[in-house]
Amino acid sequence: MATEAGPRQPARLRASIAITPYPGKFAPIPLVGEFADLLPRVAGLGYNAVELHVRRPEDISPARLDALLARCGLQVAGLATGQMFTVEGLGFSVKDPALRAGAVERVNEFARRASDLGAAIFVGYVRGSVSTEAGEREGDLGRMADSLRRCCDFAAPLGVDLLLEPINRYEVNDFHTVDQALAFLREVGRPNLRLLLDTFHMNIEEPSIFESLRAAAPHSSYIHVVDSNRWAPGFGHLDFEEVARVLRETGFRGTLSAEILPRPDGWAGAAQAIQVYRRMQATIEGT
Numbered sequence: 001m002a003t004e005a006g007p008r009q010p011a012r013l014r015a016s017i018a019i020t021p022y023p024g025k026f027a028p029i030p031l032v033g034e035f036a037d038l039l040p041r042v043a044g045l046g047y048n049a050v051e052l053h054v055r056r057p058e059d060i061s062p063a064r065l066d067a068l069l070a071r072c073g074l075q076v077a078g079l080a081t082g083q084m085f086t087v088e089g090l091g092f093s094v095k096d097p098a099l100r101a102g103a104v105e106r107v108n109e110f111a112r113r114a115s116d117l118g119a120a121i122f123v124g125y126v127r128g129s130v131s132t133e134a135g136e137r138e139g140d141l142g143r144m145a146d147s148l149r150r151c152c153d154f155a156a157p158l159g160v161d162l163l164l165e166p167i168n169r170y171e172v173n174d175f176h177t178v179d180q181a182l183a184f185l186r187e188v189g190r191p192n193l194r195l196l197l198d199t200f201h202m203n204i205e206e207p208s209i210f211e212s213l214r215a216a217a218p219h220s221s222y223i224h225v226v227d228s229n230r231w232a233p234g235f236g237h238l239d240f241e242e243v244a245r246v247l248r249e250t251g252f253r254g255t256l257s258a259e260i261l262p263r264p265d266g267w268a269g270a271a272q273a274i275q276v277y278r279r280m281q282a283t284i285e286g287t
């Protein structure tokens with residue numbers, strides 16, 4: 001059984017936003033550019049954390065990052081590493097043993113760095129693709145579980161959590177709902193494998209966002225707080241005050257993070273999201 005609170009459950013709520021240094025591909029990452037340019041502005045808006053979407057550990061080397069984080073008063077809440085699969089083909093479920101071992105090794109390298117940063121590691125696209133054919137699917141999921149156990153066992157003594165994100169049916173073939181992801185967590189059987197929730201995906205897949213937040217509560221302290229259209233909260237039709245009331249009820253103390261489309265542009269989305277997170281924080285903490 002997973003414990004009530006993971007080893008990395010922060011004592012305080014963190015308001016975070018997604019950042020990547022790589023220009024190009026359109027993705028739900030509002031801020032793209034050099035960390036030295038982005039982080040001071042992010043701190044100025046009132047965020048106290050960032051999640052970094054990167055592919056190689058050298059992208060987040062101490063020389064590049066640590067002094068800057070300290071100067072800005074920012075923490076790194078999470079590391080998103082899916083680009084190692086989408087760009088390089090390194091995935092937990094892939095058949096090629098070299099690519100699979102490469103994914104495990106790369107995630108382990110990230111875990112060493114995540115330990116210093118106090119960050120969690122997301123397990124999204126790095127899962128690799130999973131077939132919908134019955135004969136193939138079992139093997140894909142078995143390889144994924146095996147890779148995950150290796151990474152969890154490496155990360156556990158470092159105090160690092162891996163976070164499995166249920167993702168909507170149009171993007172992946174494996175886990176879409178909290179229930180499906182919790183069943184897989186039980187199968188993997190490692191307490192430092194926890195859930196990353198995302199209200200955009202939950203709005204598509206969950207019968208009730210609020211009931212699923214309650215069900216996931218013992219296993220999750222990180223939420224992508226995103227509106228129905230994947231824009232910043234408040235730009236779509238989800239009820240974030242009710243989300244906050246549920247999180248107050250479950251005693252949530254974790255990270256709210258803006259993994260949102262750069263709409264109408266990245267900084268406008270960033271400014272909007274932090275307003276909503278401040279109101280949610282007041283509700284969650286009952287202040």
Ligand SMILES: [Mn+2]
Binds near residue numbers: 198224259
């Ligand atoms: Mn997400």
